[in-house]
Amino acid sequence: MTGIAPHGKLRERAAVAVADEALRRKLGDATDGLGRARTSAQAAVENYEELRDAARVRKGLIVARLPEILGELADKVERNGGTVHWAADAAEAQAAILAIARRRGARHVVKSKSMATEEIGLNDALERIGIEVTETDLGEWIIQLAGQAPSHIIAPAIHLDRRDVAEIFNQIAGGNLSDVPEELCAFAREQLRERFMAADIGISGCNFGVADTGSVVLVTNEGNGRMTTTLPPVHIAVMGMERVVQSLDELDLLLTLLPRAATGQDTTVYVNMLSGPRRDESEGPEEFHLVILDNGRSELLGSEFHEMLNCIRCGACLNVCPVYRQIGGHAYDSCYSGPMGAVLTPLLSRAEAAGELSDASTLCGACYDACPVKIPLQDLLLALRRERGEHVSATQRVAWSAWAKAWSSPSLYRLTTAAAARGAGFVPERLAPGSWTEGRTLPRPPAGGSFRARWRKGDI
Amino acid sequence: MEREAFLDRLRARLAVPAPPNLAHPLPRITGVPRARFAVPSTDPVATFEKAAAAHGAKVRVIAPTSAALGGLCDEILAEQQPRARSAVVTDEPETAGAAALLEARGLTVVASGDPSAAASADLGITGALWGIAAIGAIAVHSRRAGGRTASLLPPVHVGIVRASRILATPADFWRDALPSEGPPPSQVVLISGPSRSADIESRLTIGVHGPRVVWFVVLDDRPRSP
Numbered sequence: 001m002t003g004i005a006p007h008g009k010l011r012e013r014a015a016v017a018v019a020d021e022a023l024r025r026k027l028g029d030a031t032d033g034l035g036r037a038r039t040s041a042q043a044a045v046e047n048y049e050e051l052r053d054a055a056r057v058r059k060g061l062i063v064a065r066l067p068e069i070l071g072e073l074a075d076k077v078e079r080n081g082g083t084v085h086w087a088a089d090a091a092e093a094q095a096a097i098l099a100i101a102r103r104r105g106a107r108h109v110v111k112s113k114s115m116a117t118e119e120i121g122l123n124d125a126l127e128r129i130g131i132e133v134t135e136t137d138l139g140e141w142i143i144q145l146a147g148q149a150p151s152h153i154i155a156p157a158i159h160l161d162r163r164d165v166a167e168i169f170n171q172i173a174g175g176n177l178s179d180v181p182e183e184l185c186a187f188a189r190e191q192l193r194e195r196f197m198a199a200d201i202g203i204s205g206c207n208f209g210v211a212d213t214g215s216v217v218l219v220t221n222e223g224n225g226r227m228t229t230t231l232p233p234v235h236i237a238v239m240g241m242e243r244v245v246q247s248l249d250e251l252d253l254l255l256t257l258l259p260r261a262a263t264g265q266d267t268t269v270y271v272n273m274l275s276g277p278r279r280d281e282s283e284g285p286e287e288f289h290l291v292i293l294d295n296g297r298s299e300l301l302g303s304e305f306h307e308m309l310n311c312i313r314c315g316a317c318l319n320v321c322p323v324y325r326q327i328g329g330h331a332y333d334s335c336y337s338g339p340m341g342a343v344l345t346p347l348l349s350r351a352e353a354a355g356e357l358s359d360a361s362t363l364c365g366a367c368y369d370a371c372p373v374k375i376p377l378q379d380l381l382l383a384l385r386r387e388r389g390e391h392v393s394a395t396q397r398v399a400w401s402a403w404a405k406a407w408s409s410p411s412l413y414r415l416t417t418a419a420a421a422r423g424a425g426f427v428p429e430r431l432a433p434g435s436w437t438e439g440r441t442l443p444r445p446p447a448g449g450s451f452r453a454r455w456r457k458g459d460i
Numbered sequence: 461m462e463r464e465a466f467l468d469r470l471r472a473r474l475a476v477p478a479p480p481n482l483a484h485p486l487p488r489i490t491g492v493p494r495a496r497f498a499v500p501s502t503d504p505v506a507t508f509e510k511a512a513a514a515h516g517a518k519v520r521v522i523a524p525t526s527a528a529l530g531g532l533c534d535e536i537l538a539e540q541q542p543r544a545r546s547a548v549v550t551d552e553p554e555t556a557g558a559a560a561l562l563e564a565r566g567l568t569v570v571a572s573g574d575p576s577a578a579a580s581a582d583l584g585i586t587g588a589l590w591g592i593a594a595i596g597a598i599a600v601h602s603r604r605a606g607g608r609t610a611s612l613l614p615p616v617h618v619g620i621v622r623a624s625r626i627l628a629t630p631a632d633f634w635r636d637a638l639p640s641e642g643p644p645p646s647q648v649v650l651i652s653g654p655s656r657s658a659d660i661e662s663r664l665t666i667g668v669h670g671p672r673v674v675w676f677v678v679l680d681d682r683p684r685s686p
Contacts, residue, residue: 030662046496053487060486064474067467074463080646086466138668139659155659162661185657185665192669197579213644223612223655223670230608230647231575241470249492252634256495263658266511267595267630270670271650278646282573283607294466301473307481368484376484 003090003121004344005351006333010360017327023159027328030158031319037264038316038370044266045256055257056374058250059310062242063301069211069244070292076214080276082288089295090120096291097122097203097236101131104234106200110192112220112228113137114205115153115313116238116293118335119348122203134195136224138188142168151329153336154262154315159328192224202228202285206239207312208254209290211246215275216290219259219268226272235277235285241292242309254312257372261314296348304383308343310373317367317377323360332357339367339377346384358384417450494631497594501628504593505678508626511596515653516666517674519596521623524679530561536583536675537565540616544582547614548572550605552587554620554679572606575613584614584671588651589641591626591678592633595652598676599633602647611651617671619651623680 017023042048062069074084087093101109109131111117123133123144135144139156143149146168150156157165166179169187177187204225208217216237218225229235245251259265278284300306318324318338329337334345334354342357358381367377392400406412454460480486501507509519520535522528537544549559550572559569562583570577578584586605588598598619602608611617627633638644655670666672 026661033662044498046498047493048495050489050493051495053489054491054493057486057489058492067470067474070470071463071467080643084463086461086463088461088466088469092461136669137659138657142659155662157659158662160660162663165660181660181663181665184660185668189668193579196669197575215644221655222657222668224668226608226612226649227669230612247492248634248639252494252631253492255630255634267597267650267652269515269652269655271597273644273648274646275644275648276646278602281603281607281646283575283609284602284646292466294469298469298473301470302476302478303473304479304481306478374484376481379481379483 004119004334004336004349004354006345006349006353006357007351008333008353010331010353010356013331013333014327014360017331022161023328024326026159026161027325030155031325034155034263034315034319035370038261038319041260041264041266045260051253051257052372052374055253055372056307056310058245058253059373060307062245062250063306063309065246066242066244066301069246070241072211072246073209073214073244074290074292076211077276077288077290078214080214080288081279082214082276082290085289085291087291087293087295093120093238093291093293093295094122094125096289097238098125098129100234100236100287100289101126101129101201104200106131106234108195108199109133109201109203110136110195110199110228110232111140112202112204112218112225113140113156114203114238115335116205116240117203118150120238120293120295122238134192134199136192136196136228138185138222138224141188141192145169145171149330150335151337152315152318153313153338153340159330196224196227196231199232201234201236202230202232203236203238204228206237206243206290207258208251209239209244210248210251210273211244212248213275215273217251217255218272218274219255219270220272221265221269223270226270229272229274230284233285234287234289235274236289236291237274238291238293241294241297258312258314261316261370261372300347305343305347305380307375308340308347308380310375311340311344312373313340314372316370316372320366320370322362322364322366327360332360339381340375343377343380343384355384355388358388414452417452494635495629497629501593504591504626504628505623505680505682507593507628508591508596508676508678511594512653512676513596515596516656517596517653517676519676519678521678521680524622524681526557526561529557529677532677533558533561533565536616536618540582540673544616546570546581547583547585548578548581548610549585550587550607550610552604554587554622555585558585558620572610574607575609578609578613581614583616583618584610584612585618585620586611588619588621589625590633590637591621591676592630592650593626594629596676597650597652600649600651601645603645608647608649611649612670615667615671616673616675617651618675618677620677620679623678623682626678
């Protein structure tokens with residue numbers, strides 16, 4: 001499990017990914033397909049741009065009233081018979097969930113896909129006290145069996161092809177499976193059905209909490225989300241504290257945007273609205289628990305990064321990002337990758353290596369164009385870089401200052417570039433700021449003279 | 461952490477307003493606009509049929525009569541190989557008469573509300589309080605359906621909805637119909653077709669954990685024009 005604590009250097013992880021031609025082909029195919037599906041689904045909504053603008057504004061209003069809205073959500077969940085746990089950080093979230101597991105004598109847990117539970121390292125915590133955890137989302141189960149981390153927030157196994165999956169499944173199937181996706185899915189259905197029926201606790205994430213009704217809404221395609229929240233006697237939903245709306249009107253708005261942006265669907269197969277444990281019913285969980293998770297999110301409130309709390313985890317930004325499309329999710333070494341991960345991880349993580357992730361960007365703004373709630377991700381990436389820039393060494397500062405000064409004056413600019421064109425080179429490589437030249441090569445002087453010289457001569 | 465301590469941390473941070481984004485300022489927009497679909501629904505039933513079929517559901521519009529429902533049972537049973545031997549049927553207005561029709565065709569029928577019975581049934585029949593035309597979905601309510609598993613565990617799910625209850629858009633459901641019912645039951649689920657996944661090489665596979673085959677039956681209870 002990755003959590004949000006990158007190790008090592010981004011450049012090295014990216015170099016490994018870029019050298020893997022098969023990975024780049026798989027990523028290109030998958031992200032192209034998702035992107036095309038998204039634009040096609042968006043075209044079916046006439047006022048899509050209006051909805052994006054409205055979503056940006058509404059989410060901002062929700063975040064500005066977060067304490068009141070969370071209070072109402074909690075009141076209604078409790079009125080529906082559920083229990084609310086307030087987790088300031090990952091350790092508190094783990095502790096609350098482990099306490100429920102111990103009280104219930106739980107041995108087997110099934111999970112539907114939840115990035116929040118990846119973030120807090122929940123599976124490891126449960127396994128450490130001897131509980132067997134089974135991921136039931138097909139992509140998550142594949143990577144769980146392979147001992148890997150997810151590489152995309154919507155399609156966790158996007159970096160694997162059918163041969164990879166067959167190899168992984170054959171480790172438990174005894175080598176009899178072909179690599180036909182239908183056969184692999186049938187195997188997963190049969191294996192996981194048993195786990196659902198035997199589980200003591202089902203743990204899910206939460207796409208949207210709804211304060212007005214005290215509900216948790218899950219959008220899924222496979223049916224594992226419904227099984228996880230119906231069959232075991234206990235359901236625990238882990239929710240990032242910002243993933244709420246006040247009203248069903250706002251829920252409707254975001255449900256219009258999310259599936260179209262994520263997979264190009266007009267709706268997911270199932271939209272599951274859960275309002276507490278079962279009441280006078282013979283099916284459904286006896287206990288419902290909502291774990292509301294802070295884990296660094298409150299630091300974004302009132303800051304220039306507050307719009308990052310508007311993210312609805314659709315993954316559209318990953319699919320259009322020229323960097324993500326080349327290096328994939330593992331190079332970010334965080335469960336949140338792509339542009340949203342490059343912003344969110346350094347804001348939530350205490351790992352020193354997290355700060356580098358804002359370099360994983362060309363600042364092209366494709367993410368902002370794709371984002372259904374119009375988060376200005378490129379502005380946030382720039383702001384993160386600016387923050388890091390405040391901590392550079394004196395030598396670097398001097399070098400940057402000198403260069404900026406030289407090129408602010410037309411005559412000095414002409415002098416330095418003319419000198420460079422005559423073979424004097426730009427700045428001797430050894431004097432340039434070390435971390436900036438690492439991974440970059442300085443341009444060689446152009447053959448035939450500088451552009452300006454050739455222009456003056458009429459050569460161009 | 462205790463609730464008030466948790467929320468106090470948020471209140472403290474929110475006491476200082478966030479700096480505005482000058483490069484991409486917030487638009488001036490009020491309220492929560494409804495989606496306008498490029499092909500608006502003039503006939504909800506036709507729109508529902510088209511949208512649900514696009515998701516892989518089999519849709520049939522029939523007269524709300526026992527004879528019509530019986531004929532449909534024949535069609536459904538003929539398609540399932542091997543032939544279904546057992547079914548779980550909910551006790552909802554839309555499913556009235558279905559159990560008897562299936563028993564007459566040799567099936568064992570159990571009532572909904574028992575997960576292990578649903579797990580071993582070949583066929584699950586439920587009603588639906590609402591349909592949503594634009595996205596080809598039906599809304600199934602847990603208490604009304606006597607539980608949650610009839611539409612989930614059997615490999616074939618037949619969802620029966622009345623034509624008069626098919627709403628044009630999701631907004632009509634979430635903003636108007638659902639709140640009009642009062643506090644929601646423990647589960648309301650929108651179902652728009654058979655379960656699916658594209659997690660392996662983005663190749664769409666139908667029938668993962670939920671039902672592999674889904675029939676939406678529309679009981680045409682609309683008044684006839686003279």
